[in-house]
Amino acid sequence: CEDCGKSLIGECKLHGPLIRAKDRVIPSRARLTLPHYLTLRVLELRAGNQQILGVFAKKVIQKRTQFGPYVGQLSTKLTCYDESRLVLQVLKDGGKYFLDTPNEDCGNWMMFVRLARNQEEQTLVAYQHCGEVYFTTVKPIEPHTELKVWYAADYAKFMEASAVFIKEESDVSPLPPVAKEPVDPWICSSCGGTFATFALLESHQCIHKDRV
Numbered sequence: 001c002e003d004c005g006k007s008l009i010g011e012c013k014l015h016g017p018l019i020r021a022k023d024r025v026i027p028s029r030a031r032l033t034l035p036h037y038l039t040l041r042v043l044e045l046r047a048g049n050q051q052i053l054g055v056f057a058k059k060v061i062q063k064r065t066q067f068g069p070y071v072g073q074l075s076t077k078l079t080c081y082d083e084s085r086l087v088l089q090v091l092k093d094g095g096k097y098f099l100d101t102p103n104e105d106c107g108n109w110m111m112f113v114r115l116a117r118n119q120e121e122q123t124l125v126a127y128q129h130c131g132e133v134y135f136t137t138v139k140p141i142e143p144h145t146e147l148k149v150w151y152a153a154d155y156a157k158f159m160e161a162s163a164v165f166i167k168e169e170s171d172v173s174p175l176p177p178v179a180k181e182p183v184d185p186w187i188c189s190s191c192g193g194t195f196a197t198f199a200l201l202e203s204h205q206c207i208h209k210d211r212v
Contacts, residue, residue, distance in 0.1 A: 028104030030111055033071075037061065038147070040112060052084065053112045054146045061141040067124075068134035071108040072099030084114045086126060086149055088133050089159060099133060110135060116148035124149035128158065 001012040011017045034040065037059045044052035070088060074097040078087065088099040101107035113135065116122035124135040126149050135149055151161055 030101075030104040030107050030109055033108040035067075035109070038109070040109075041146075054114055055109065055112050056146050057141045057143055059143055061137055063137050063140050065137045066134055067110060067136070069132035070099055070110045070126075070134070071106075072101045072111070073106050074098070075100040085111070086113075086115050086151070087159070088126065090128055090131050090133060091158070092131050113147050113149050116150045121146075121148050122150050123147050125152045126150065127152035127155045 001008055001015055003015045004012065006012070031040065034055075037057065039056050039058050040053050041056050042051050043054045046052065072088070074090070074092060076095075076097060077100075078098045079100055080102040081087070089096055090099060091097075101111040104111070113124065116124075123137060123139060123141050123145065124147055125138050126133060126135055128134075135147075141147065151159055156162060
């Protein structure tokens with residue numbers, strides 16, 4: 001104690017405890033990478049103070065805006081599974097690896113983007129390019145709208161999932177999801193593939209353009 005000049009174990013009985021100053025809380029790596037025109041919102045607070053977060057637009061985001069690459073740890077086994085997020089894998093050196101994000105310091109802000117339960121709320125499409133995963137907007141995103149993602153057609157095949165994911169509110173089944181057949185499918189003139197919406201077809205045709 002600097003006041004009485006004694007070396008004590010614990011608090012000084014005469015002058016009391018020290019005033020503790022706490023370090024400033026530093027945001028995680030994932031939160032620090034969030035673009036300035038996006039924001040995180042707490043959608044739900046679960047047991048153990050676990051926050052369910054969503055990514056929302058603060059201004060209009062144009063169609064065909066690309067985000068990425070997705071940052072995660074390459075792993076042969078998924079250690080952190082959340083049914084509200086997409087499971088992502090990449091092809092590296094002939095092997096198929098998960099993009100694992102066990103905590104916020106292992107990834108970037110894209111780990112917070114939730115999956116789309118239907119076509120109406122889907123704003124992003126996920127796809128693989130040169131061993132990395134990117135998200136691209138499939139339509140203009142208005143302010144206060146949540147960014148939600150699903151697989152592109154070719155990436156869905158790679159992930160062994162459906163190209164169109166329609167999930168009912170009461171459906172709590174894990175992956176793989178079940179697709180509903182489109183009524184009037186859009187047909188790709190290059191490969192003959194069918195897609196439920198023009199947005200999916202347009203995203204798919206970009207792959208043909210890249211290959212050319």
